[in-house]
Amino acid sequence: MLSNLRICAVSHQTISSVHINNICCYKVRASLKRLKPHVPLGRNYSSLPGLIGNDIKSLHSIINPPIAKIRNIGIMAHIDAGKTTTTERILYYSGYTRSLGDVDDGDTVTDFMAQERERGITIQSAAVTFDWKGYRVNLIDTPGHVDFTLEVERCLRVLDGAVAIFDASAGVEAQTLTVWRQADKHNIPRICFLNKMDKTGASFKYAVESIREKLKAKPLLLQLPIGEAKTFKGVVDVVTKEKLLWNSNSNDGKDFERKPLLEMSDPELLKETTEARNALIEQVADLDDEFADLVLEEFSENFDLLPAEKLQTAIHRVTLAQTAVPVLCGSALKNKGIQPLLDAVTVYLPSPEERNYEFLERISRLLLPFADQHVEIPSLTAGNIALTVGLKHTATGDTIVSSKSSALAAARRAEREGEKKHRQNNEAERVLLAGVEIPEPVFFCTIEPPSVSKQPDLEHALKCLQREDPSLKVRLDPDSGQTVLCGMGELHIEIIHDRIKREYGLETYLGPLQVAYRETILNSVRATDTLDRTLGDKRHLVTVEVEARPIETSSVTPVIEYAESISEGLLKVSKEAIESGIHSACLQGPLLGSPVQDVAITLYSLTVHPGTSTTMISACVSRCVQKALKKADKQVLEPLMNLEVTVARDYLSPVLADLAQRRGNIQEIQTRQDNKVVIGFVPLADIMGYSTVLRTLTSGSATFALELSTYQAMNSQDQNTLLNRRSGLT
Numbered sequence: 001m002l003s004n005l006r007i008c009a010v011s012h013q014t015i016s017s018v019h020i021n022n023i024c025c026y027k028v029r030a031s032l033k034r035l036k037p038h039v040p041l042g043r044n045y046s047s048l049p050g051l052i053g054n055d056i057k058s059l060h061s062i063i064n065p066p067i068a069k070i071r072n073i074g075i076m077a078h079i080d081a082g083k084t085t086t087t088e089r090i091l092y093y094s095g096y097t098r099s100l101g102d103v104d105d106g107d108t109v110t111d112f113m114a115q116e117r118e119r120g121i122t123i124q125s126a127a128v129t130f131d132w133k134g135y136r137v138n139l140i141d142t143p144g145h146v147d148f149t150l151e152v153e154r155c156l157r158v159l160d161g162a163v164a165i166f167d168a169s170a171g172v173e174a175q176t177l178t179v180w181r182q183a184d185k186h187n188i189p190r191i192c193f194l195n196k197m198d199k200t201g202a203s204f205k206y207a208v209e210s211i212r213e214k215l216k217a218k219p220l221l222l223q224l225p226i227g228e229a230k231t232f233k234g235v236v237d238v239v240t241k242e243k244l245l246w247n248s249n250s251n252d253g254k255d256f257e258r259k260p261l262l263e264m265s266d267p268e269l270l271k272e273t274t275e276a277r278n279a280l281i282e283q284v285a286d287l288d289d290e291f292a293d294l295v296l297e298e299f300s301e302n303f304d305l306l307p308a309e310k311l312q313t314a315i316h317r318v319t320l321a322q323t324a325v326p327v328l329c330g331s332a333l334k335n336k337g338i339q340p341l342l343d344a345v346t347v348y349l350p351s352p353e354e355r356n357y358e359f360l361e362r363i364s365r366l367l368l369p370f371a372d373q374h375v376e377i378p379s380l381t382a383g384n385i386a387l388t389v390g391l392k393h394t395a396t397g398d399t400i401v402s403s404k405s406s407a408l409a410a411a412r413r414a415e416r417e418g419e420k421k422h423r424q425n426n427e428a429e430r431v432l433l434a435g436v437e438i439p440e441p442v443f444f445c446t447i448e449p450p451s452v453s454k455q456p457d458l459e460h461a462l463k464c465l466q467r468e469d470p471s472l473k474v475r476l477d478p479d480s481g482q483t484v485l486c487g488m489g490e491l492h493i494e495i496i497h498d499r500i501k502r503e504y505g506l507e508t509y510l511g512p513l514q515v516a517y518r519e520t521i522l523n524s525v526r527a528t529d530t531l532d533r534t535l536g537d538k539r540h541l542v543t544v545e546v547e548a549r550p551i552e553t554s555s556v557t558p559v560i561e562y563a564e565s566i567s568e569g570l571l572k573v574s575k576e577a578i579e580s581g582i583h584s585a586c587l588q589g590p591l592l593g594s595p596v597q598d599v600a601i602t603l604y605s606l607t608v609h610p611g612t613s614t615t616m617i618s619a620c621v622s623r624c625v626q627k628a629l630k631k632a633d634k635q636v637l638e639p640l641m642n643l644e645v646t647v648a649r650d651y652l653s654p655v656l657a658d659l660a661q662r663r664g665n666i667q668e669i670q671t672r673q674d675n676k677v678v679i680g681f682v683p684l685a686d687i688m689g690y691s692t693v694l695r696t697l698t699s700g701s702a703t704f705a706l707e708l709s710t711y712q713a714m715n716s717q718d719q720n721t722l723l724n725r726r727s728g729l730t
């Protein structure tokens with residue numbers, strides 16, 4: 001065990017940056033006590049047999065299991081649905097850990113950042129690899145809080161399947177909808193796990209209905225619960241007509257009995273299960289022609305004769321086609337239902353070869369993740385998930401290829417085969433994964449190092465954090481020269497601040513958190529400008545005429561147009577400079593210095609004296625566009641958020657009264673068990689610090705989710721108040 005500890009520490013140092021080391025020291029200690037001695041740790045697999053003795057029969061099968069036996073899956077859900085608790089059980093039953101971690105005690109394997117353990121939430125995705133009944137499962141636990149949406153999105157791109165976890169007492173919640181939509185975008189087959197069946201208010205029926213209604217998905221009920229809330233003790237496997245009961249004397253849920261349902265002992269349950277199985281068979285037959293033929297030809301007289309394996313194979317196909325989703329249930333906290341969930345992952349979710357991905361096959365240095373442990377390996381076959389180190393300029397969203405020449409060779413091959421240009425592009429595109437959508441930051445604040453001499457350290461820390469998390473934006477305020485952080489929410493910025501302190505040892509100071517407004521113009525305006533400057537013996541002379549006009553795009557990227565009179569030759573050499581000038585002018589609007597959205601800029605004329613540098617052209621265009629924007633009638637746009645508050649009935653009135661004061665616009669109030677769910681819109685500026693207010697108003701019984709809906713025009717009174725406040729008049 002000691003030698004493993006030493007080796008593990010070495011492999012962490014190879015993964016470099018200071019911040020990872022800090023967490024790892026903590027993590028190694030926390031997880032060692034629970035790791036089984038046979039878990040393979042080491043720098044290189046070539047030395048593994050000596051290290052781990054006879055435990056490993058085939059080294060090759062450990063490093064490269066057959067691709068059909070690999071499952072790359074993610075766990076996704078609304079905050080607090082129980083992802084981390086479920087993952088902990090999965091790791092325990094698969095033999096990855098020796099004892100059960102608990103989010104409430106702060107000793108889970110996957111929530112390994114200090115902030116995650118302290119707050120009991122998941123922020124960064126953690127990857128773990130384990131084996132289950134001959135399958136290799138690479139599992140990623142993703143965050144549920146809306147501030148960390150990007151983290152979820154970047155995981156989804158590499159997954160072949162996902163388990164969506166629901167709180168059975170709440171059904172589909174706001175963030176579930178968001179991640180479900182993301183999974184739809186990446187075409188990820190899913191299975192649903194209705195967790196917390198032991199909780200007061202848990203309702204299998206209600207949760208299934210909410211999947212049908214809110215997610216517009218077709219649930220395939222593969223299990224039925226035995227008991228609900230306090231009486232929940234196990235599940236019925238509808239496919240095999242067996243009951244699975246967890247031994248109430250077993251603390252860890254490892255032991256459970258699986259018995260066929262019999263007429264003698266369980267007449268009611270058997271009847272209910274037979275009906276559910278028949279309904280399931282009909283439902284699957286409706287969605288899968290091959291299965292429909294089989295049922296009609298051989299089993300139409302008696303569905304009971306249909307073998308479970310045939311039904312499972314058809315459910316697998318339907319899951320893959322994403323025409324329906326298998327639904328299972330259990331209680332992670334009470335250790336019930338996790339083993340069948342793992343079985344379902346291997347049976348119903350696809351292997352990488354069943355998905356249409358083009359992974360690249362080899363990178364120079366590879367590490368296999370075991371949550372916070374990493375094992376260096378010589379190679380890995382397609383379909384696995386691994387870590388690579390030492391990449392300096394690669395950021396989230398990039399595709400890594402084994403060599404540039406292999407990507408180019410693919411494009412050349414298409415060319416040789418006589419394919420035209422668009423086909424070459426297709427070939428090149430096929431080796432790229434879909435890019436991640438980076439959400440727009442809605443908050444910003446200034447950040448200052450403890451002293452000027454620490455500014456380079458701060459810049460380094462922010463650069464590293466940004467590579468990990470592109471939803472964090474950093475810019476310099478041109479007027480004050482201060483560094484500005486732009487993030488997804490209050491919690492996001494708070495966590496970044498905390499990480500800079502813990503992982504980079506820098507005590508920084510944050511300015512007040514401000515809403516990221518935008519600006520637009522309301523009418524078309526023209527402006528001309530001339531820049532005449534002599535540098536040394538060179539004269540730079542440019543004259544520009546532009547028009548700025550409002551358009552409807554909801555985008556901060558200006559639409560750029562050119563009048564026909566602009567000479568093509570001139571455009572060829574100066575187009576890049578012109579466009580960079582326009583973009584930089586639109587980044588800082590005349591009202592608040594916020595980005596300008598929904599504008600089109602037309603270049604009407606451009607006269608350039610010979611010898612003028614492109615930098616001067618760019619500067620002149622930028623100045624001229626700013627002049628035009630200043631002349632126009634202007635409007636501030638503010639972020640409008642979708643808000644969903646789940647609150648106990650008794651506290652509904654104070655919550656509504658409070659929202660009315662916050663310019664909230666309530667769209668709907670739903671009933672969810674004993675709770676009310678308030679759905680509406682509210683301007684971000686009025687909802688800052690809401691978590692504290694809501695806690696006070698409802699004695700901590702309410703939860704809420706917030707997501708950017710759109711940018712809306714402020715009314716003139718609010719706009720004037722804001723502008724006066726910004727200019728220091730009030």
Ligand SMILES: Nc1nc2c(ncn2[C@@H]2O[C@H](COP(=O)(O)OP(=O)(O)OP(=O)(O)O)[C@@H](O)[C@H]2O)c(=O)[nH]1
Nearest residue numbers: 079080081082083084085121122144196331332333
């Ligand atoms: N009653 C009950 N509580 C559960 C169950 N599973 C998890 N919990 C509790 O629900 C809370 C949230 O659990 P987590 O596992 O941290 O949830 P999560 O989805 O990982 O949360 P984030 O990481 O913040 O998104 C904790 O207090 C758990 O103890 C369950 O099956 N039954």
